[in-house]
Amino acid sequence: MFNKILIANRGEIACRIARTCKEMGIPSVTIYSKGEENFPHRFAGDESCFLGEGALKETYLNQELILSIAKKVGADAIHPGYGFLSENSSFARRVDQDSIKLIGPSASAMEKMGDKKRSKELIEKLKVPSIPGYHGDDQSSERLKRAAKEIGFPVLIKASAGGGGKGMRVVTNIADFERELEGAKREAINAFGDDRMLIEKYLENPRHIEIQVMCDQHGNHLYLFERECSIQRRHQKIIEESPSTAVSESLLKQMGEAAIKITKEIHYEGAGTIEFMLDEHFEFYFLEMNTRLQVEHPVTEMITGLDLVRLQIEVASGKRLPYTQERLSRKGHAIEVRLYAEDPDNEFLPTTGKIHYVGGSEHSHVRLDKGYGENNEVGISFDPMLAKLIVWDETRELAIKKMLVALDQFPFIGIKNNRSYLKRVLAHPAFKSGETYTHFVKSHAADLTAVPAKNGDIARAVALFLNTPVITNEKRANEQSSTFETVGALRSLS
Amino acid sequence: MKLELLINGEEVVIDNLVENRSELSFVLNGVSYTFLREELRAPPLCVTDGLTEIFTGGELFLIAHKGMRKKSGHDDHHMVSPMPGKVIKVLVKEGDAVKKGTPLLILEAMKMEHTIKAAADGFVDKIHFDVGTIISGGVTLVDLRD
Numbered sequence: 001m002f003n004k005i006l007i008a009n010r011g012e013i014a015c016r017i018a019r020t021c022k023e024m025g026i027p028s029v030t031i032y033s034k035g036e037e038n039f040p041h042r043f044a045g046d047e048s049c050f051l052g053e054g055a056l057k058e059t060y061l062n063q064e065l066i067l068s069i070a071k072k073v074g075a076d077a078i079h080p081g082y083g084f085l086s087e088n089s090s091f092a093r094r095v096d097q098d099s100i101k102l103i104g105p106s107a108s109a110m111e112k113m114g115d116k117k118r119s120k121e122l123i124e125k126l127k128v129p130s131i132p133g134y135h136g137d138d139q140s141s142e143r144l145k146r147a148a149k150e151i152g153f154p155v156l157i158k159a160s161a162g163g164g165g166k167g168m169r170v171v172t173n174i175a176d177f178e179r180e181l182e183g184a185k186r187e188a189i190n191a192f193g194d195d196r197m198l199i200e201k202y203l204e205n206p207r208h209i210e211i212q213v214m215c216d217q218h219g220n221h222l223y224l225f226e227r228e229c230s231i232q233r234r235h236q237k238i239i240e241e242s243p244s245t246a247v248s249e250s251l252l253k254q255m256g257e258a259a260i261k262i263t264k265e266i267h268y269e270g271a272g273t274i275e276f277m278l279d280e281h282f283e284f285y286f287l288e289m290n291t292r293l294q295v296e297h298p299v300t301e302m303i304t305g306l307d308l309v310r311l312q313i314e315v316a317s318g319k320r321l322p323y324t325q326e327r328l329s330r331k332g333h334a335i336e337v338r339l340y341a342e343d344p345d346n347e348f349l350p351t352t353g354k355i356h357y358v359g360g361s362e363h364s365h366v367r368l369d370k371g372y373g374e375n376n377e378v379g380i381s382f383d384p385m386l387a388k389l390i391v392w393d394e395t396r397e398l399a400i401k402k403m404l405v406a407l408d409q410f411p412f413i414g415i416k417n418n419r420s421y422l423k424r425v426l427a428h429p430a431f432k433s434g435e436t437y438t439h440f441v442k443s444h445a446a447d448l449t450a451v452p453a454k455n456g457d458i459a460r461a462v463a464l465f466l467n468t469p470v471i472t473n474e475k476r477a478n479e480q481s482s483t484f485e486t487v488g489a490l491r492s493l494s
Numbered sequence: 495m496k497l498e499l500l501i502n503g504e505e506v507v508i509d510n511l512v513e514n515r516s517e518l519s520f521v522l523n524g525v526s527y528t529f530l531r532e533e534l535r536a537p538p539l540c541v542t543d544g545l546t547e548i549f550t551g552g553e554l555f556l557i558a559h560k561g562m563r564k565k566s567g568h569d570d571h572h573m574v575s576p577m578p579g580k581v582i583k584v585l586v587k588e589g590d591a592v593k594k595g596t597p598l599l600i601l602e603a604m605k606m607e608h609t610i611k612a613a614a615d616g617f618v619d620k621i622h623f624d625v626g627t628i629i630s631g632g633v634t635l636v637d638l639r640d
Binding site: 349411414 | 513
């Protein structure tokens with residue numbers, strides 16, 4: 001087993017990985033940049049190292065710096081989390097050359113799957129179904145436009161190196177094509193430094209279904225069931241669950257076996273996710289493979305009782321997977337929601353501010369993976385995800401109920417966020433009945449707008465406001481250090 | 495006593511407010527309410543810049559005394575940034591004629607783009623920021639005139 005693990009990431013995922021390291025008795029080291037001195041991930045491990053100031057390429061994407069930190073602290077393994085360097089094959093290669101183990105797949109496996117164009121070619125060879133599209137080398141806008149015409153509108157323009165909805169556009173008619181292409185290219189060059197584009201057929205009523213895989217160095221490949229992540233806004237997932245209401249046991253088996261066919265072909269190692277689109281006729285199409293741990297991995301953990309980070313660390317150290325496919329089982333239903341600092345009533349645009357109060361829950365099977373704590377400032381430099389809230393219960397109906405209660409336990413006061421919007425989605429009849437398609441947010445937009453507050457609730461808020469001790473100027477000066485003291489004052493009164 | 499409050503940006507009038515040591519009562523939108531002070535269990539709340547955030551009934555209420563805080567936002571002739579970010583493209587020049595919906599400039603935050611469009615027909619009077627400027631949320635980006 002490893003002596004020390006460097007966690008080359010930040011926020012909730014760095015905290016999540018550090019937790020498992022702690023449970024396994026492996027010392028861990030986290031990193032942080034200027035402005036993150038008080039962020040939870042700085043204190044999540046046993047040590048932390050300062051990355052300095054500057055753009056991401058100077059800090060979290062700075063391969064040289066991260067490798068030098070790993071050597072300085074004596075780490076013999078690096079966990080890259082998700083995003084940042086997690087799918088960067090040149091980084092994987094450099095880590096390997098320095099005789100440090102990257103907790104993840106080999107550089108060559110990343111290269112085969114990381115580039116959407118190359119992965120599609122491989123998928124065709126394996127006869128795993130994929131969506132009709134153009135992924136040629138001729139990137140001229142005339143050629144791309146012709147491809148769009150041949151495939152037939154609506155089409156999806158997608159960055160070859162992309163992910164997270166960046167550099168991605170749906171185009172419904174040819175007149176908009178060039179403008180959308182230009183926008184997608186600009187986003188892609190900013191986000192990935194690469195503006196090669198793919199054109200794909202846009203499916204009308206699809207679900208996003210993905211298969212979690214876990215593979216060891218001894219040729220054992222497992223699929224850990226499916227997750228449905230159809231509820232998305234701006235092409236980014238906001239609600240994930242397992243099991244999916246649309247996936248039968250036999251369909252799961254087909255999709256799982258297709259996933260394993262891919263991982264075996266590329267001698268995959270560690271955790272990964274094969275993403276599929278599922279159409280209304282229960283036909284599935286390969287979308288992409290993420291060669292890393294996924295944001296929504298807790299959903300799988302809740303239904304299987306497995307710790308995926310622990311399994312990642314174990315297989316990276318050379319251990320065999322302790323299960324066979326037949327022995328794996330799942331129980332109940334898990335749902336995850338992503339709490340974002342954003343304004344759902346204003347096109348989901350990111351918001352900034354300071355968190356005064358997070359909240360808490362003592363209910364069973366309620367888990368909050370958070371990257372920000374009280375008094376942390378949420379700025380524009382990083383992804384606006386505040387936390388993930390995950391619940392488990394015996395049935396989907398009970399899990400939805402539990403999530404609605406849990407969301408009221410974590411208000412994240414101080415920064416405008418999507419909490420209330422998530423409640424509206426979960427309470428929507430179409431969500432409850434499992435009619436979850438990737439355009440859910442758009443097609444039910446009218447039902448998902450803010451509901452006016454009830455008069456009685458406003459009255460109670462007014463009463464609470466009037467009952468709050470008057471804050472003097474002196475007190476306000478002290479508030480700079482403790483904005484939350486009024487609550488303490490109130491509590492001592494009652 | 496009558497009291498004017500701003501609740502989530504809307505003006506709300508509280509009538510017949512009576513407060514004493516043990517209870518408070520008032521009329522809101524024609525309905526009378528009485529609350530015992532001891533029943534007003536402290537909810538999560540916080541106060542910044544005269545604005546109190548109160549979490550009750552599963553929802554957040556932002557409350558201030560009227561006059562302490564102005565509602566910001568854009569009218570037809572002043573395009574206000576809806577979020578903090580960076581100006582990545584300016585699509586018009588001062589003096590240009592624009593129609594309602596004409597894209598004026600593009601903002602970027604967290605690698606996502608947002609287009610600021612003209613809210614009315616008119617002419618571009620002033621563009622307040624150049625490409626590359628980091629701006630905060632709620633600042634005026636472009637002024638239009640008739």
